[in-house]
Amino acid sequence: MSTTTRGRADRRPSITDVAKRAGVSVGTVSNVLNRPDQVSDTTRDRVLVAIEELQFVRNASARQLRAGTIQTVGAIVLDIANPFFTEVARGVEDRLAADEYTLMLSSSDEDPEREARYLRLFEEHGVQGVMVTPSAGSLDTLLALRDRGIDVVLLDTTSPVDDISSVAVDDVRGGALAIEHLVGLGHTRIAFINGPLTIKQCHDRREGVLSALAGAGLDPADALVEITIGSLNADGGEAGINQLFALPGDRPTALFCVNDLTALGALRALRAHGVGIPAEMAVVGYDDVVFASMLTVPLTSVRQPTHQLGWTAADLLLRQRSEGASFQHQRVQFQPELVVRGSSDPSA
Amino acid sequence: MSTTTRGRADRRPSITDVAKRAGVSVGTVSNVLNRPDQVSDTTRDRVLVAIEELQFVRNASARQLRAGTIQTVGAIVLDIANPFFTEVARGVEDRLAADEYTLMLSSSDEDPEREARYLRLFEEHGVQGVMVTPSAGSLDTLLALRDRGIDVVLLDTTSPVDDISSVAVDDVRGGALAIEHLVGLGHTRIAFINGPLTIKQCHDRREGVLSALAGAGLDPADALVEITIGSLNADGGEAGINQLFALPGDRPTALFCVNDLTALGALRALRAHGVGIPAEMAVVGYDDVVFASMLTVPLTSVRQPTHQLGWTAADLLLRQRSEGASFQHQRVQFQPELVVRGSSDPSA
DNA sequence: TAGAGTGCGTGAATCGTTTCAAAGGCGATT
């Protein structure tokens, strides 16, 4: 088909075509491509001219099939549309660039099936390693992957096993920071919009919430109203507030959202309900994304070292590959930091 | 190396290993994988068991090398961290999923070199087509690509040639909308933070700006203060304001930012300078991203149909492939819409 | 019972590259 303006040959030119045109063997063409200094100047020029004339482009599949491996790693994050993860990804890229690795980036959208599909895709393509923010208890899959020779580093979650490394921020502490802050402001009835507990971050932040309540002598049964949402984004947050407002009983005076995107949606819904912030409802988010400080009511949030998180994960992955058996698996953990703003504290 | 816990064989199992273990030929294994109904039940089960036992995973390179092509297209956007582009990408994905195509997504970060590198990478990997938001006059590269059999659709920019399709939003109109609005509010001295004119969107929005000024009988030399920034993100916007404030002469009373991320940074910087909005400076952004309505001062912005933009681009690309020579290239153009909020109009 | 038809399975050729042992060419050394 396609005898349109498209070039004469339907098949893209191969190294063999180049070799013929330049009057050399395929081995020489390959040498020009990969070890140019082993080829005499005149030959090299002749080959380069042929490459130019034929518009030759290497076939990555053949290349990789023969070479067996490529300088590529994969990363799967929960939500590529979340600024938190794009900043993390930037950190990953920055580290990978130093070792001339390429990144295949995907978003699982918190769906374990999508995650599994991408993992398989990555594996079929022969990536050397993967960084994953697991969307559920996919540990078995990851262990199996590791056993098949693909290095694994957990991203933004602490590894439950000793032989897989991880880079995380202390989410228990982060959750506690948020609640301690709210309790310190006098709140005794707090709503918590959270995602499914199968997501480690959601689970851990909740642990922190509970421990902080306990530390303040509050009974979660009275003090905590938990709302679970499916998507950790603005729409989820909006849905969470509507869910909260449909509940009977005293309305909480404070709200902790599992991330800033969710908080954004929650704020939108709260405004629609005409709820004053922080007077009627104090709000705390998580991630301190770029726009958090710029909202109608600047959002109190738990800040994490995003770029460093990604950078370190990539670093661990690359070092794991280069150091081989001598590599010591490790759980790197950073500390979060509470940034207080007007959404929780009127004096801020 | 690596005699750690990693499985016995260092090489991952191939179809041949599976065939041996199941006691069949490689052709049969391939049939089980690709045409399971042509294989008897007992044989199929035997092969599947072997696959399971060996943890066999297809080698995408070999597969693709033989098959010659894969159901994959690439997309290059200007900035993956910009919510506008993630929404567009979502639209692309949604359309691709329907035809079981996979997406390779990359961000050029407005760097023509990065863009060229990714295009080459995509081509080496044998993508069927690409969607590109060009970061500079890379048209020649794209035409050459098209001539080599890779379909091209321009994304968020109107095609300058008849034989390449494009999906865009009328940026000239969008720029005009913003300025007409500001002029209508009585502003006669307007700052415009824009990116390099090599980026089509920047160029076109500026055209709209100029034509709107002309339409209002204003001389750009007096009425317009142009600031050019390198990165169309929050940091760029902040830098733009600092640049603006370093300028001699009357300070403009209004500001148009080429996108919302830039506006976000500009607002941050304006606040740091203690400038009242919209009283001392009316601000208009572009894209109407998710947080625009939620800012301290809700941001007036030019809204675009993001999801539809991506969906349509992917649709065009796929149809181009399936319809072959009979496909009619086209320039799809959507209309932008001004959303007025408090950052420009105190009464909003 | 021969012949045709059908359903399964085989195995070699193929895709485009890299790699590597070996050969060829040439000047320098003995």
Place this chain on the structure above:
DNA sequence: AATCGCCTTTGAAACGATTCACGCACTCTA
């Protein structure tokens, strides 16, 4: 003139999956 070593180039063997013409064993029909 023979030998050595160096530099350049060659050509064939991989890599792992897919494809396809063919063969085998069987059943069905005339």
